[in-house]
Amino acid sequence: MINIEKLHFSYLTGDFHLYISKLNVEKGEKVAVIGPSGSGKTTLLNLIAGIIPVKNGNIRVGETRIESLNDAQRRDFRIQNIGFVFQDFELLDYLNVIDNILHPFRITRALTLDKDVRGRAAALADKMGIGDKLKRQTNDLSHGEKQRNAICRALLSHPKLILADEATGNLDPENKDRILDLLFQAVDEHEATLLAVTHDHELLKNFDRIIDFRNFQSKEAV
Amino acid sequence: MxxxxxxxxxxxxxxxxxxxxxxxxxxxxxxxxxxxxxxxxxxxxxLMSRAVSTPLVIGDKGSSLDLVMNSLYFSDEVPELIGMEASERVMESGLALSIPVYARFHTRGNPIVGTTLDYFDFRRLKVAEGRNLAVLGDCLLGARVAENLGLKPGDSLLSSPETLFDLAGVYPLKMKVVGVLQKSHTSDDLAVFVDIKTTWVIQGLGHGHQDVTNLSDPTLILKRSESNVAATAKLYHHTEITKKNIDSFHFHGNTSVYPITAVIAVPYDDKSGTILRGRYLSRNETLQIIKPEEVIDGxxxxxxxxxxxxxxxxxxxxxxxxxxxxxxxxxxxxxxxxxxxxxxxxxxxxxxxxxxxxxxxxxxxxxxxxxxxxxxxxxxxxxxxxxxxxxxx
Structure with missing residues (x-):
């Protein structure tokens, strides 16, 4: 699903440097990415998603070569193929639960918002246990409910790849397990691939594989 | 999307x-x-449309703006009063139609405008309901006054006293509404029109009272002689003009010196207007003649x-x-x-x-x-x- 080769990346300022000679993630895998702060975990997710353009090296997601896409193509690719789950949920407080789930469909021409999508959004929310809160403002939700709302938003377009950046970082232990279970279920149901950045070592046992950025030497990475 | x-x-x-x-x-x-x-x-x-349609206004030599605002728009600012002879002077000159205007009194917040029937012809005001002024005590309502006060012909309207605490002052006159004017979208819509003599009655210059020659109550007689009877203040004065008492209404003295606020002069032609204006240019002249258009333009x-x-x-x-x-x-x-x-x-x-x-x-x-x-x-x-x-x- 994800193939990375000879990836070099550094920001214009600062001495941060990321180098990955080879990294593969298979379709349907649930992979955890761990490592100290500043080691480049989030940068890697941003490069894979095409948020940051790739300057040196190759990243292939499915059949798409990310480095060959221009800005607009990367955006379309991202919104059609990638579901993002953030640590701080990143929900829009002025939209209610259902509007947050539908939001990606309202900000691009690459997705079409129709009756079917609305039905799927409601069903997804129902499955995530927030089906009775669709008209609530997100400020009225608990942390767990907010993250479930964010997962619904990430999954609605049936993305092939889900990138989770500290998705359970702001949750209490009980909610962490629940959210992770829900995320795993959703990934299985949608036959997606999960790449999740986490600091929580207790959760690692749930993943198929771990990429450790500390040494940048996960078993598969060279 | x-x-x-x-x-x-x-x-x-x-x-x-x-x-x-x-x-x-x-x-x-x-x-x-x-x-x-x-x-x-x-x-x-x-302001302009009315000013343009009013050729000349004659009034006291005071503020020309007050004179125009009062005689054209019936504003509350009353200019110094002039005598009715000013109107007669214009008429006698043969140069213009003379329309006296006495806009001083009020009724329920609306100006009472005393004038003659020529005013309605001059302003092309038509009676929409009822009839025109005919006798003393009649009043004709502007369209908006009738609307605002909910009055129609047959109703009555009391004039407002000028000062509330002047016990010796003028008593309100109960006027009979005889007609309502068509809407003209001008100040006329907001005025109550009466005959000029009715305004003098409101002012107390003309009045009607019990017949003093046939008084039986001695407390009503102050002094009686063969040619004259002086009554006491106890004498009953009519506050409404009716068919029964209209004959008892009378004016003391010379009505030529009775007050008015202005005279609207409508010259028969341009030349007459120029001559008329010239007649008021003398340094000793106590009256001024003005062209409202010039005042309003200023x-x-x-x-x-x-x-x-x-x-x-x-x-x-x-x-x-x-x-x-x-x-x-x-x-x-x-x-x-x-x-x-x-x-x-x-x-x-x-x-x-x-x-x-x-x-x-x-x-x-x-x-x-x-x-x-x-x-x-x-x-x-x-x-x-x-x-x-x-x-x-």
Whole structure:
């Protein structure tokens, strides 16, 4: 699903440097990415998603070569193929639960918002246990409910790849397990691939594989 | 599908106070100059059209503006009074039609205008309901007065005393409404017309009372001689003119010196007008003759001079408001950086983000525009009365 080769990346300022000679993630895998702060975990997710353009090296997601896409193509690719789950949920407080789930469909021409999508959004929310809160403002939700709302938003377009950046970082232990279970279920149901950045070592046992950025030497990475 | 308007609307709904403040600022700053323009336009229309249609006005040598405002628009500012002989002088000159005007008294907040039947012909006023003035005590209502007071022919109307605490002063006269004039959209709509002699009765210069020659009560007689009977203050004075008592009404002294506020002179031709004006140029002349158009033109020039100053002030305030609004949006965008970053990460283009912000601005400006439009419509509806209140009364 994800193939990375000879990836070099550094920001214009600062001495941060990321180098990955080879990294593969298979379709349907649930992979955890761990490592100290500043080691480049989030940068890697941003490069894979095409948020940051790739300057040196190759990243292939499915059949798409990310480095060959221009800005607009990367955006379309991202919104059609990638579901993002953030640590701080990143929900829009002025939209209610259902509007947050539908939001990606309202900000691009690459997705079409129709009756079917609305039905799927409601069903997804129902499955995530927030089906009775669709008209609530997100400020009225608990942390767990907010993250479930964010997962619904990430999954609605049936993305092939889900990138989770500290998705359970702001949750209490009980909610962490629940959210992770829900995320795993959703990934299985949608036959997606999960790449999740986490600091929580207790959760690692749930993943198929771990990429450790500390040494940048996960078993598969060279 | 990009649903910018929907998302912008949700944002605006969520931030009600910020939105309401912005809308209020934009609405007020657009409404002020527009309403001012509207009111000045209306005042110019009202003042000028009437002034142009009134050729000459004769009155005391005081403020020409007070004289015009009172004789044309029946303003509360009463000029120094002149005698009825001023009207007779114009008539005797054979140069113009003379219409005396006595606009001093009020009834329920509306001016009572004493004049002659020529006034209605001159102003082309038609009676819509009832009949024209015929006898002492009759009154003819302007269309708006009839509407506002809910009066119709057959009803009655009391004149208001000039001073409430003057016990020796004039008692209110109960006038009979005999007709209602057609709407003319001028000051005539807001006036109550009576015969000039009726205004003298209101003033107490003419009156009706018990027949003193047949009084049996000795307390009513102060002094009796063969040719004269002097009555005491106990004598009953009529406060309403009816068929029964109309014959008892009479005027003491020479009515030529009875007061009026102005004479409207309608010259038969240009030459007559010029000659008539010339007759009032003497240094010893106690009266002045004025062309209302010139007086109102001067007034409007002053008003427009003030308006120019106001326009400049409003422009500066508008500029400051626009800059403040730009600052509000700029700060708002900075505060929303994280939100913008999120939707960018989700796959939104910068152009779409700009469209979302533009949609918010569009909704705010559109709402302000609609609100301003409604307020302007309201001002337009009441501009007639508002102009009277601001510029005439």
């Amino acid at each position: 990009i649903d910018s308007i929907y998302i912008a609307w949700q944002y605006i709904r969520f931030n009600k106070i910020k939105t309401a403040t912005l809308i209020a600022c934009i609405t007020l700053i657009s409404f002020l100059p527009l309403s001012l323009q509207l009111l000045l336009g209306e005042s110019e229309r009202q 007034l409007l020039q002053n008003i427009f001079r003030i308006k120019n100053v106001l326009d400049a002030v409003i422009s500066v305030v508008a500029l400051a408001t626009v800059l403040a609004i730009i600052l509000v949006f700029a700060l708002s965008l900075r505060l929303r950086q994280r939100e913008i970053q999120t939707i960018f990460k989700l796959g939104c283009s910068r152009l779409t983000i700009a469209r979302l912000v533009s949609a918010e601005i569009f909704i705010i400006v559109l709402t302000s525009g609609l609100l301003c439009g409604v307020m302007i419509l309201v001002v337009n509806q009441i501009s007639n009365g508002l102009v009277r209140m601001l510029f005439i009364r």
